[in-house]
Amino acid sequence: xxxxxxxxxxxxxxxxxxxxxVFMDTTALRNSCSPHSTSLLFQRQNRGMRFARRIISALVxxxxxxxxxRVKGRGGTPPRHGGWRPVRxxxxxxxxx
Amino acid sequence: MTIWLTGQGVxxxxxxxxxxxxxxxxxxxxxxxxxxxxxxxxxxxxxxxxHRAVVEHAGQQGAxxxxxxxxxxxxxxxxxxxxxxxxxxxxxVVGAAMSPGLSGLIARHLAGRLHRVDELHIAxxxxxxPACARVHHRSLSGHAPGLxxxxxxxxxxxxxxxxxxxxxxIGAVDCYRAESPLPILLHRAxxxxxxxxxxxxxxxxxxxxxxLPMLRPPHAEGGVGALRVEVRxxxxxxxxxxxxxxxxxxxxxxxxxxxxxxxxxxxxEGLPTGxxxxxxxxxxxxxxxxxxxxxxxxxxxxTGQPSD
Numbered sequence: 001x002x003x004x005x006x007x008x009x010x011x012x013x014x015x016x017x018x019x020x021x022v023f024m025d026t027t028a029l030r031n032s033c034s035p036h037s038t039s040l041l042f043q044r045q046n047r048g049m050r051f052a053r054r055i056i057s058a059l060v061x062x063x064x065x066x067x068x069x070r071v072k073g074r075g076g077t078p079p080r081h082g083g084w085r086p087v088r089x090x091x092x093x094x095x096x097x
Numbered sequence: 098m099t100i101w102l103t104g105q106g107v108x109x110x111x112x113x114x115x116x117x118x119x120x121x122x123x124x125x126x127x128x129x130x131x132x133x134x135x136x137x138x139x140x141x142x143x144x145x146x147x148h149r150a151v152v153e154h155a156g157q158q159g160a161x162x163x164x165x166x167x168x169x170x171x172x173x174x175x176x177x178x179x180x181x182x183x184x185x186x187x188x189x190v191v192g193a194a195m196s197p198g199l200s201g202l203i204a205r206h207l208a209g210r211l212h213r214v215d216e217l218h219i220a221x222x223x224x225x226x227p228a229c230a231r232v233h234h235r236s237l238s239g240h241a242p243g244l245x246x247x248x249x250x251x252x253x254x255x256x257x258x259x260x261x262x263x264x265x266x267i268g269a270v271d272c273y274r275a276e277s278p279l280p281i282l283l284h285r286a287x288x289x290x291x292x293x294x295x296x297x298x299x300x301x302x303x304x305x306x307x308x309l310p311m312l313r314p315p316h317a318e319g320g321v322g323a324l325r326v327e328v329r330x331x332x333x334x335x336x337x338x339x340x341x342x343x344x345x346x347x348x349x350x351x352x353x354x355x356x357x358x359x360x361x362x363x364x365x366e367g368l369p370t371g372x373x374x375x376x377x378x379x380x381x382x383x384x385x386x387x388x389x390x391x392x393x394x395x396x397x398x399x400t401g402q403p404s405d
Contacts, residue, residue, distance in 0.1 A: 084264045084343070084397040089206065091387040 098137045100360060101160075103130065103151070104144030107226030107318050108165065108194070111353035112143065115392050116360060134160040136185070139363055141356055145228040149174045152189065156181045161368075163359050165352065166192040167232045169242070172278035176285075176372055183371035190373045193359050194352035195324055196221040196295070197279045199344070201286055201376025202355075202386055203326040203396065207340040208287065209382075211330035217283050217290050218329075220261040220272045222298035223322020225349035230315030237299055237307035239276030244284055244293040255304045259296060263323035264345040264397045270323075272296035273304065286376035322348035341399035351394050358388035 100116070102109055103124045113121055124132045126144045130151050134140060136159030142148050148164050148171055155162045156178055166172045175191050182189045192198050200219045208214045224230040237255040244250075257274040275297040283293050299307075306312055325343040332338050344351060355375070362368055362385060369379050376382070390396060 083262070083399055083401055085400050085402075086395055087342070087398045089383055089386040089390060089396060091384045 098139070098364065099135070101132050101134060101138060101140045103132075103140065103142050106143060106228055107349035108229075108352045108356070109141075109143040111347075111349050112141065112356050115353050115357045119360070119364075131155075134158045136160065136187070139163065139360055141360070143356070145232055147171045147174075149178075153178060153181065156185060156187065156189065159185045159187055161187040161189070161363055163190040163193045163356055163363075165194040165356070166197055166278055166282070167194070167229070169239070169276055169278045169281070172281065179372040186370050188363060188368040188370055188373050190359050190368065190375070192278065192282050192375055193356050195225075195322070195344075195346075195348050195355065197277070197282045198355040198375050199351060199389065199394070200279065200324055200326050201283060201374060202380075202382050202389070203324075203342045204283065204328055205286065205376045205378070205380070205382045206386060207326065207328040207342060208330070210340060211328065211338060212333045214287055214290050214328060214330040216292040216327075216329035217287060218292075218294045218296075218327040219279060219283070220259070220263070220296045220298070220325040220327075221322065222261075222263055222267055222270050222272070222324075223348045224315075224319035225322075225347075225352060226318060227315040229348065230319060231311065233275070233297060233299075234303070234307065234311050234315075236275035236277060236297060237273065237303055241274035241276050241295070242280050243274065243295070244280055244290065247291050255299065255307055257294075257296065261296065261298070261325050262399070263325050264343045266321065267323040267345050270298040272298045275299075282374050283376060286374045286378070319348060321345060322351070324351070342396060343399065344394055344396055346394050350392075351389075354389045354392035354394045355385075357392055358385045361388050 100119055100121045101124055102112060102121050103126050105123060124130070131154045134155050138160040140155045140160050141163045142151060143165055145167055147168065152162050152164060152175060164175065172191060175189065178189060192201065196219055204217055224233045239254045241252045241254050242249060243252055252274045254275045255273050259272050260269055261272045262269050273296055275295065277295045277297070279295040280293045284290065323343060323345045325341065327339065327341045329337070329339045359368070362381065366381065373380065386396065
Protein backbone atom coordinates (compact mmCIF):
# COMPACT_ATOMS: atom_id res chain seq x y z
CA UNK A 1 0.00 0.00 0.00
CA UNK A 2 2.79 2.37 1.02
CA UNK A 3 4.76 1.68 -2.13
CA UNK A 4 1.61 2.21 -4.19
CA UNK A 5 1.09 5.64 -2.67
CA UNK A 6 4.72 6.48 -3.31
CA UNK A 7 4.29 5.37 -6.92
CA UNK A 8 1.20 7.51 -7.35
CA UNK A 9 2.89 10.60 -5.85
CA UNK A 10 6.08 10.14 -7.83
CA UNK A 11 6.60 12.70 -10.64
CA UNK A 12 5.82 11.56 -14.12
CA UNK A 13 8.80 10.55 -16.19
CA UNK A 14 9.69 13.00 -18.91
CA UNK A 15 9.36 11.79 -22.49
CA UNK A 16 12.64 10.79 -24.08
CA UNK A 17 12.49 12.97 -27.20
CA UNK A 18 10.85 16.20 -28.13
CA UNK A 19 7.09 15.87 -28.64
CA UNK A 20 7.37 16.54 -32.36
CA UNK A 21 10.13 13.99 -32.87
CA VAL A 22 7.79 11.77 -34.88
CA PHE A 23 7.69 14.41 -37.64
CA MET A 24 11.45 14.63 -37.94
CA ASP A 25 13.49 12.70 -40.37
CA THR A 26 15.85 10.08 -39.01
CA THR A 27 18.99 12.27 -39.08
CA ALA A 28 17.30 15.01 -37.13
CA LEU A 29 15.91 12.47 -34.73
CA ARG A 30 19.34 10.93 -34.25
CA ASN A 31 20.88 14.34 -33.58
CA SER A 32 18.16 15.39 -31.25
CA CYS A 33 18.24 12.15 -29.31
CA SER A 34 21.63 12.84 -27.79
CA PRO A 35 21.10 13.23 -24.03
CA HIS A 36 22.16 16.92 -23.92
CA SER A 37 20.17 18.30 -26.85
CA THR A 38 17.01 16.45 -25.88
CA SER A 39 16.84 17.72 -22.34
CA LEU A 40 17.80 21.28 -23.30
CA LEU A 41 15.18 21.48 -26.04
CA PHE A 42 12.55 20.03 -23.78
CA GLN A 43 13.43 22.44 -20.98
CA ARG A 44 13.24 25.40 -23.33
CA GLN A 45 9.88 24.32 -24.64
CA ASN A 46 8.64 23.65 -21.17
CA ARG A 47 9.79 27.08 -19.98
CA GLY A 48 8.19 28.78 -22.99
CA MET A 49 4.89 26.96 -22.42
CA ARG A 50 4.93 27.88 -18.74
CA PHE A 51 5.57 31.53 -19.62
CA ALA A 52 2.76 31.53 -22.19
CA ARG A 53 0.42 29.90 -19.72
CA ARG A 54 1.26 32.51 -17.10
CA ILE A 55 0.59 35.35 -19.53
CA ILE A 56 -2.74 33.84 -20.55
CA SER A 57 -3.81 33.27 -16.96
CA ALA A 58 -2.76 36.83 -16.02
CA LEU A 59 -4.79 38.21 -18.92
CA VAL A 60 -7.81 36.12 -17.99
CA UNK A 61 -7.61 37.22 -14.37
CA UNK A 62 -7.27 40.90 -15.39
CA UNK A 63 -10.25 40.67 -17.74
CA UNK A 64 -12.29 38.90 -15.08
CA UNK A 65 -11.43 41.53 -12.44
CA UNK A 66 -12.15 44.42 -14.83
CA UNK A 67 -15.44 42.82 -15.84
CA UNK A 68 -16.44 42.28 -12.24
CA UNK A 69 -15.64 45.90 -11.34
CA ARG A 70 -17.53 47.15 -14.38
CA VAL A 71 -20.62 45.04 -13.65
CA LYS A 72 -20.65 45.33 -9.87
CA GLY A 73 -18.93 48.75 -9.53
CA ARG A 74 -20.92 51.77 -8.40
CA GLY A 75 -20.67 55.44 -9.34
CA GLY A 76 -21.05 55.15 -13.11
CA THR A 77 -18.92 56.90 -15.71
CA PRO A 78 -17.92 60.50 -14.92
CA PRO A 79 -19.21 63.13 -17.36
CA ARG A 80 -16.95 63.70 -20.33
CA HIS A 81 -18.76 66.68 -21.83
CA GLY A 82 -20.12 69.97 -20.61
CA GLY A 83 -19.26 71.91 -17.51
CA TRP A 84 -18.49 75.11 -19.43
CA ARG A 85 -20.82 78.05 -19.94
CA PRO A 86 -20.14 81.02 -22.26
CA VAL A 87 -19.85 84.33 -20.43
CA ARG A 88 -20.30 87.82 -21.77
CA UNK A 89 -17.95 90.33 -20.18
CA UNK A 90 -19.30 93.90 -20.12
CA UNK A 91 -16.97 96.80 -21.02
CA UNK A 92 -17.11 98.24 -17.47
CA UNK A 93 -16.55 96.47 -14.18
CA UNK A 94 -19.72 97.92 -12.62
CA UNK A 95 -21.86 95.92 -15.05
CA UNK A 96 -20.34 92.64 -13.93
CA UNK A 97 -22.95 90.22 -12.62
CA MET B 98 -0.53 107.83 -36.44
CA THR B 99 0.67 104.69 -38.23
CA ILE B 100 0.34 101.07 -37.16
CA TRP B 101 3.42 99.09 -38.14
CA LEU B 102 3.18 95.33 -38.33
CA THR B 103 6.44 93.37 -38.41
CA GLY B 104 5.96 89.69 -39.22
CA GLN B 105 3.16 88.38 -41.40
CA GLY B 106 2.73 84.88 -40.08
CA VAL B 107 -0.59 83.44 -38.97
CA UNK B 108 -1.05 86.04 -36.21
CA UNK B 109 0.00 88.89 -38.53
CA UNK B 110 -2.42 87.80 -41.25
CA UNK B 111 -5.31 87.48 -38.77
CA UNK B 112 -4.48 90.90 -37.35
CA UNK B 113 -4.72 92.46 -40.82
CA UNK B 114 -8.17 90.83 -41.20
CA UNK B 115 -9.37 91.93 -37.76
CA UNK B 116 -8.10 95.51 -38.15
CA UNK B 117 -9.39 95.91 -41.70
CA UNK B 118 -10.77 99.38 -40.86
CA UNK B 119 -7.32 100.66 -39.88
CA UNK B 120 -4.38 101.22 -42.18
CA UNK B 121 -1.51 98.91 -41.33
CA UNK B 122 1.99 99.37 -42.77
CA UNK B 123 3.85 96.11 -43.21
CA UNK B 124 7.56 95.63 -42.63
CA UNK B 125 9.74 92.59 -43.06
CA UNK B 126 11.62 91.54 -39.91
CA UNK B 127 14.58 90.29 -42.00
CA UNK B 128 14.94 93.11 -44.54
CA UNK B 129 13.64 96.12 -42.63
CA UNK B 130 13.40 95.37 -38.91
CA UNK B 131 13.77 99.03 -37.84
CA UNK B 132 11.12 101.11 -39.64
CA UNK B 133 11.18 104.93 -39.44
CA UNK B 134 8.56 105.46 -36.79
CA UNK B 135 7.28 108.71 -35.29
CA UNK B 136 5.91 109.62 -31.86
CA UNK B 137 2.42 108.20 -31.44
CA UNK B 138 2.93 105.33 -33.87
CA UNK B 139 2.19 101.76 -32.82
CA UNK B 140 4.64 98.98 -33.68
CA UNK B 141 3.42 95.36 -33.49
CA UNK B 142 6.17 92.74 -33.39
CA UNK B 143 4.50 89.48 -34.43
CA UNK B 144 7.51 87.30 -35.05
CA UNK B 145 9.52 85.00 -32.79
CA UNK B 146 12.99 85.59 -31.36
CA UNK B 147 14.75 88.53 -29.77
CA HIS B 148 13.08 91.95 -29.95
CA ARG B 149 15.16 94.06 -27.59
CA ALA B 150 16.99 96.09 -30.28
CA VAL B 151 13.86 96.83 -32.32
CA VAL B 152 11.84 97.74 -29.24
CA GLU B 153 14.57 100.07 -27.99
CA HIS B 154 14.77 101.78 -31.40
CA ALA B 155 10.99 102.27 -31.51
CA GLY B 156 10.96 103.47 -27.91
CA GLN B 157 13.63 106.08 -28.63
CA GLN B 158 11.45 107.40 -31.48
CA GLY B 159 8.50 107.75 -29.11
CA ALA B 160 6.35 104.94 -30.57
CA UNK B 161 4.33 102.46 -28.55
CA UNK B 162 5.25 98.80 -29.04
CA UNK B 163 3.22 95.60 -28.72
CA UNK B 164 5.28 92.41 -28.34
CA UNK B 165 3.78 88.92 -28.33
CA UNK B 166 6.63 87.74 -26.04
CA UNK B 167 7.36 84.05 -26.34
CA UNK B 168 11.04 84.14 -25.35
CA UNK B 169 11.90 84.04 -21.64
CA UNK B 170 15.26 85.85 -21.83
CA UNK B 171 14.02 88.45 -24.29
CA UNK B 172 11.04 89.25 -22.10
CA UNK B 173 13.26 89.80 -19.07
CA UNK B 174 15.41 92.18 -21.12
CA UNK B 175 12.33 94.14 -22.19
CA UNK B 176 11.58 95.03 -18.55
CA UNK B 177 14.76 97.14 -18.58
CA UNK B 178 13.13 99.47 -21.12
CA UNK B 179 10.45 100.63 -18.69
CA UNK B 180 12.22 103.92 -17.92
CA UNK B 181 12.75 104.68 -21.62
CA UNK B 182 9.06 104.22 -22.50
CA UNK B 183 7.91 106.12 -19.39
CA UNK B 184 10.13 109.07 -20.31
CA UNK B 185 8.76 109.02 -23.87
CA UNK B 186 5.13 108.85 -22.60
CA UNK B 187 4.56 105.70 -24.66
CA UNK B 188 3.57 102.12 -23.83
CA UNK B 189 5.40 98.84 -24.21
CA VAL B 190 2.91 95.97 -24.07
CA VAL B 191 4.79 92.79 -23.18
CA GLY B 192 2.89 89.57 -23.86
CA ALA B 193 -0.06 90.32 -26.12
CA ALA B 194 -0.98 86.88 -27.38
CA MET B 195 -3.16 84.06 -26.09
CA SER B 196 -0.73 83.06 -23.35
CA PRO B 197 0.84 85.35 -22.21
CA GLY B 198 -1.81 87.97 -22.95
CA LEU B 199 -5.38 86.76 -22.75
CA SER B 200 -4.47 84.48 -19.85
CA GLY B 201 -3.44 87.48 -17.73
CA LEU B 202 -6.57 89.45 -18.63
CA ILE B 203 -8.84 86.53 -17.70
CA ALA B 204 -6.87 86.00 -14.49
CA ARG B 205 -7.39 89.65 -13.54
CA HIS B 206 -11.10 89.38 -14.34
CA LEU B 207 -11.40 86.33 -12.05
CA ALA B 208 -9.27 87.95 -9.36
CA GLY B 209 -11.83 90.75 -9.18
CA ARG B 210 -14.29 88.23 -7.73
CA LEU B 211 -11.91 87.22 -4.95
CA HIS B 212 -10.72 89.05 -1.87
CA ARG B 213 -7.25 87.53 -2.07
CA VAL B 214 -5.47 85.67 -4.89
CA ASP B 215 -3.19 82.83 -3.78
CA GLU B 216 -2.59 80.69 -6.84
CA LEU B 217 -2.63 81.08 -10.60
CA HIS B 218 -2.43 78.03 -12.84
CA ILE B 219 -2.47 78.50 -16.59
CA ALA B 220 -2.62 75.72 -19.19
CA UNK B 221 -2.56 76.10 -22.94
CA UNK B 222 -3.21 73.74 -25.82
CA UNK B 223 -2.24 74.21 -29.45
CA UNK B 224 -0.09 76.50 -31.52
CA UNK B 225 -0.66 79.19 -34.14
CA UNK B 226 1.76 79.07 -37.06
CA PRO B 227 5.04 77.21 -37.74
CA ALA B 228 7.11 79.69 -35.70
CA CYS B 229 4.82 79.13 -32.72
CA ALA B 230 5.11 75.36 -33.17
CA ARG B 231 8.91 75.65 -33.08
CA VAL B 232 8.73 77.66 -29.86
CA HIS B 233 6.43 74.99 -28.39
CA HIS B 234 8.90 72.28 -29.42
CA ARG B 235 11.84 74.09 -27.82
CA SER B 236 9.89 74.98 -24.69
CA LEU B 237 9.50 71.33 -23.70
CA SER B 238 13.25 70.90 -23.40
CA GLY B 239 13.98 74.24 -21.72
CA HIS B 240 13.85 75.41 -18.13
CA ALA B 241 10.39 76.24 -16.90
CA PRO B 242 10.19 78.84 -14.12
CA GLY B 243 7.47 78.42 -11.53
CA LEU B 244 6.56 80.11 -8.28
CA UNK B 245 6.09 77.68 -5.39
CA UNK B 246 5.10 79.09 -2.00
CA UNK B 247 6.59 82.46 -2.86
CA UNK B 248 9.92 81.08 -4.12
CA UNK B 249 11.07 80.81 -7.70
CA UNK B 250 11.96 77.32 -8.83
CA UNK B 251 13.29 76.13 -12.14
CA UNK B 252 11.73 72.94 -13.43
CA UNK B 253 12.63 70.83 -16.43
CA UNK B 254 10.40 71.42 -19.43
CA UNK B 255 8.19 68.40 -20.06
CA UNK B 256 7.88 67.56 -16.36
CA UNK B 257 4.91 67.95 -14.00
CA UNK B 258 2.18 66.19 -15.95
CA UNK B 259 -1.33 67.34 -15.17
CA UNK B 260 -4.60 66.43 -16.83
CA UNK B 261 -6.23 69.74 -17.67
CA UNK B 262 -9.83 70.15 -18.80
CA UNK B 263 -10.30 72.70 -21.55
CA UNK B 264 -13.56 73.94 -23.07
CA UNK B 265 -15.04 71.77 -25.78
CA UNK B 266 -14.13 70.52 -28.33
CA ILE B 267 -10.68 70.07 -26.75
CA GLY B 268 -11.70 68.44 -23.45
CA ALA B 269 -9.08 66.74 -21.27
CA VAL B 270 -5.43 66.97 -22.36
CA ASP B 271 -2.19 66.13 -20.55
CA CYS B 272 -0.18 69.28 -19.94
CA TYR B 273 3.43 69.73 -18.83
CA ARG B 274 5.65 72.52 -17.58
CA ALA B 275 7.32 74.42 -20.40
CA GLU B 276 9.73 77.31 -20.85
CA SER B 277 7.56 80.40 -21.01
CA PRO B 278 7.79 83.98 -19.72
CA LEU B 279 4.20 83.72 -18.48
CA PRO B 280 4.91 83.03 -14.76
CA ILE B 281 7.29 85.99 -14.60
CA LEU B 282 4.76 88.29 -16.26
CA LEU B 283 1.95 87.06 -14.01
CA HIS B 284 4.10 87.55 -10.93
CA ARG B 285 4.56 91.19 -11.92
CA ALA B 286 0.82 91.57 -12.39
CA UNK B 287 -0.12 89.55 -9.27
CA UNK B 288 2.72 90.02 -6.75
CA UNK B 289 0.48 88.68 -3.96
CA UNK B 290 0.12 85.22 -5.57
CA UNK B 291 2.15 82.51 -3.79
CA UNK B 292 1.97 79.89 -6.52
CA UNK B 293 2.10 80.46 -10.27
CA UNK B 294 2.44 77.71 -12.84
CA UNK B 295 2.27 77.56 -16.61
CA UNK B 296 1.72 74.37 -18.57
CA UNK B 297 1.42 73.43 -22.23
CA UNK B 298 -0.16 70.39 -23.77
CA UNK B 299 2.14 67.83 -25.35
CA UNK B 300 2.01 64.32 -26.69
CA UNK B 301 4.43 61.50 -25.88
CA UNK B 302 6.17 62.13 -29.20
CA UNK B 303 6.54 65.84 -28.40
CA UNK B 304 8.25 65.03 -25.10
CA UNK B 305 10.42 62.29 -26.57
CA UNK B 306 11.70 64.43 -29.44
CA UNK B 307 11.86 67.73 -27.52
CA UNK B 308 15.66 67.63 -27.27
CA LEU B 309 16.08 66.83 -30.97
CA PRO B 310 15.58 69.15 -33.92
CA MET B 311 12.04 69.07 -35.29
CA LEU B 312 11.82 65.82 -37.24
CA ARG B 313 9.32 67.14 -39.75
CA PRO B 314 8.22 70.66 -40.69
CA PRO B 315 5.37 71.99 -38.55
CA HIS B 316 1.82 72.50 -39.80
CA ALA B 317 0.87 75.74 -41.49
CA GLU B 318 -1.60 76.27 -38.65
CA GLY B 319 -2.08 74.18 -35.53
CA GLY B 320 -5.89 73.90 -35.53
CA VAL B 321 -8.18 74.73 -32.62
CA GLY B 322 -6.26 75.49 -29.45
CA ALA B 323 -7.46 76.21 -25.96
CA LEU B 324 -6.64 78.15 -22.84
CA ARG B 325 -7.50 77.39 -19.22
CA VAL B 326 -7.00 79.93 -16.45
CA GLU B 327 -7.45 78.73 -12.88
CA VAL B 328 -7.37 81.25 -10.04
CA ARG B 329 -7.47 80.09 -6.43
CA UNK B 330 -7.94 82.39 -3.51
CA UNK B 331 -10.20 83.43 -0.68
CA UNK B 332 -13.45 85.35 -0.57
CA UNK B 333 -14.21 88.14 1.90
CA UNK B 334 -15.59 85.65 4.44
CA UNK B 335 -12.37 83.62 4.25
CA UNK B 336 -13.79 80.71 2.24
CA UNK B 337 -11.48 79.09 -0.30
CA UNK B 338 -12.63 79.52 -3.88
CA UNK B 339 -11.38 78.19 -7.21
CA UNK B 340 -12.49 79.96 -10.37
CA UNK B 341 -11.79 78.62 -13.85
CA UNK B 342 -12.26 80.29 -17.23
CA UNK B 343 -11.02 79.38 -20.66
CA UNK B 344 -11.43 79.56 -24.38
CA UNK B 345 -11.34 77.12 -27.27
CA UNK B 346 -10.29 78.99 -30.37
CA UNK B 347 -7.69 79.07 -33.14
CA UNK B 348 -4.56 80.25 -31.34
CA UNK B 349 -3.66 82.66 -34.15
CA UNK B 350 -7.12 84.26 -34.11
CA UNK B 351 -7.17 84.62 -30.32
CA UNK B 352 -3.68 86.15 -30.30
CA UNK B 353 -4.60 88.58 -33.08
CA UNK B 354 -7.75 89.55 -31.14
CA UNK B 355 -5.62 90.44 -28.10
CA UNK B 356 -3.28 92.56 -30.24
CA UNK B 357 -6.27 94.22 -31.95
CA UNK B 358 -7.81 95.02 -28.54
CA UNK B 359 -4.52 96.59 -27.41
CA UNK B 360 -4.36 98.68 -30.61
CA UNK B 361 -7.96 99.83 -30.09
CA UNK B 362 -7.21 100.81 -26.51
CA UNK B 363 -3.98 102.60 -27.48
CA UNK B 364 -5.71 104.59 -30.23
CA UNK B 365 -8.79 105.47 -28.13
CA GLU B 366 -8.25 105.93 -24.39
CA GLY B 367 -4.57 104.98 -24.23
CA LEU B 368 -2.77 102.56 -21.96
CA PRO B 369 -0.49 103.36 -19.00
CA THR B 370 3.02 104.46 -19.97
CA GLY B 371 6.08 102.25 -19.55
CA UNK B 372 5.95 98.46 -19.50
CA UNK B 373 2.36 97.22 -19.65
CA UNK B 374 1.57 93.62 -18.72
CA UNK B 375 -1.84 92.15 -19.54
CA UNK B 376 -3.39 91.37 -16.19
CA UNK B 377 -1.92 94.36 -14.38
CA UNK B 378 -4.31 96.15 -12.02
CA UNK B 379 -4.07 99.53 -13.74
CA UNK B 380 -5.23 98.17 -17.12
CA UNK B 381 -8.85 98.47 -18.27
CA UNK B 382 -9.23 94.67 -18.21
CA UNK B 383 -13.00 94.57 -18.75
CA UNK B 384 -12.82 96.88 -21.73
CA UNK B 385 -9.98 94.86 -23.26
CA UNK B 386 -11.86 91.58 -22.75
CA UNK B 387 -14.96 93.19 -24.26
CA UNK B 388 -12.93 94.17 -27.36
CA UNK B 389 -11.50 90.64 -27.56
CA UNK B 390 -14.99 89.15 -27.44
CA UNK B 391 -15.98 91.59 -30.16
CA UNK B 392 -13.37 89.91 -32.39
CA UNK B 393 -15.18 86.58 -32.02
CA UNK B 394 -13.33 84.99 -29.11
CA UNK B 395 -15.83 83.11 -26.91
CA UNK B 396 -14.81 83.17 -23.25
CA UNK B 397 -16.26 80.34 -21.17
CA UNK B 398 -16.46 79.68 -17.45
CA UNK B 399 -16.18 76.27 -15.86
CA THR B 400 -19.27 75.63 -13.78
CA GLY B 401 -18.80 71.91 -13.14
CA GLN B 402 -22.38 71.22 -14.17
CA PRO B 403 -22.47 68.68 -17.01
CA SER B 404 -24.60 69.65 -20.00
CA ASP B 405 -26.45 66.88 -21.83
